[in-house]
Amino acid sequence: MAYKAFRTKLKLSTQQKPVMAQHAGYSRWVYNWGLKLWEQAYKDGLKPSVGMLKKFFTNHVKPQYQWMNQLSSKVYQYAFINLGEAIARFFAKKGKSPRFKKKGKADRFTIDNSGAPIKVGGLRHKLPFIGWVRTYEALPECITKKVTISQQAGDWYLSFHIEIPEASPTPKSIDRVGVDLGVNALATLSTGAVYPNLKAYRKAKHKLAKLQRLASRKQKGSNNRHKANIKVARQHRRVASIRNDYLHKITTYLAKNHGEVVIEDLNVSGMLANHKLASAIADCGFYEFRRQLEYKCERYGSSLVVVDRFYPSSQICSNCGYRQKMPLKERVYICPCCNVSRDRDLNAAINLSNWGRLDPGKPVEQVPPTVCDETGSKRFKQLCLF
Ligand SMILES: [Zn+2]
Known part of the structure; x- marks a missing residue:
């Protein structure tokens, strides 16, 4: 079985908001109580043991x-479960030592229905203990075992996951694709x-x-500062969701339609040291890109190949295998050996798709590049100079 996660904004009444806040406070209180005791004993x-x-x-x-x-007694039981998991992560060296939770930061709590399923669907949902809640977005009819309610930037969210049948492999129209992640285009595929x-x-x-600048000018601790900070947090969320939606679109397309997806193992910290690249790379969410690709390739039956970061994908001529230095400002690869000229990122992507093959410079079929625009529709645009 696989899982599908849902997260959607709750439409709460003025009476419901404090109830949620109380439960989140209860969860935090218990977590911090347990952590304090555990730390002393440690x-x-x-x-x-938790x-x-x-x-x-x-x-x-x-x-x-x-x-x-x-309040619902489920809340403290899940608070201990969370604490136990945080401690286990710490001992498995997968996480830092657990930290105390602060009010207003990641306020959340989890409840279940004592083993009975929780039904959600449509715009109104009956949650155990809490009762009826509304969501802005209609949900598909489904059942789940537990729900988490969390607060972010002044809004409350409902999240849960459902079991779905394991996705079966999809037919692959393309055997192998190389993907170059860059600063100019977010992703360039060897297919063009x-x-x-x-x-x-x-x-x-x-x-x-802009909002951050405005917020920093407000007096610390003032009500206006608080309001401005909420606006900043909302905008942060918007930025992240635009980015993630887009990444999901790309990774789903890659995993569904290609037998093998070849990407570069990016040394992100090394690239962040390069000042010019810093913002764009930190923004593009390369880790997130790779994380999504990993599980989607598994889901749709394709394989992900991660190429050593020292493979000079941008320096090699994808047509004949000649190698030359390629400073970042060079946008087009012009080969002095075979005279081919190709967009820098496309050249790198073709090299990635050829990686590990006996003849690294094997010519590939030339196709005009397709620019996939923001809505996912495709327009054709001649990008490189052949
Ligand atoms: Zn060449």
């Missing part, structure tokens, strides 16, 4: 706090398809910078 050389902490909490701490009885950087994204980034 400093004393002990390794108390199960023990929870037992102690249930029997001796919870009865002392009347307000906890007014080009995904340009998004205008909507640049605009949103620009507005974000």
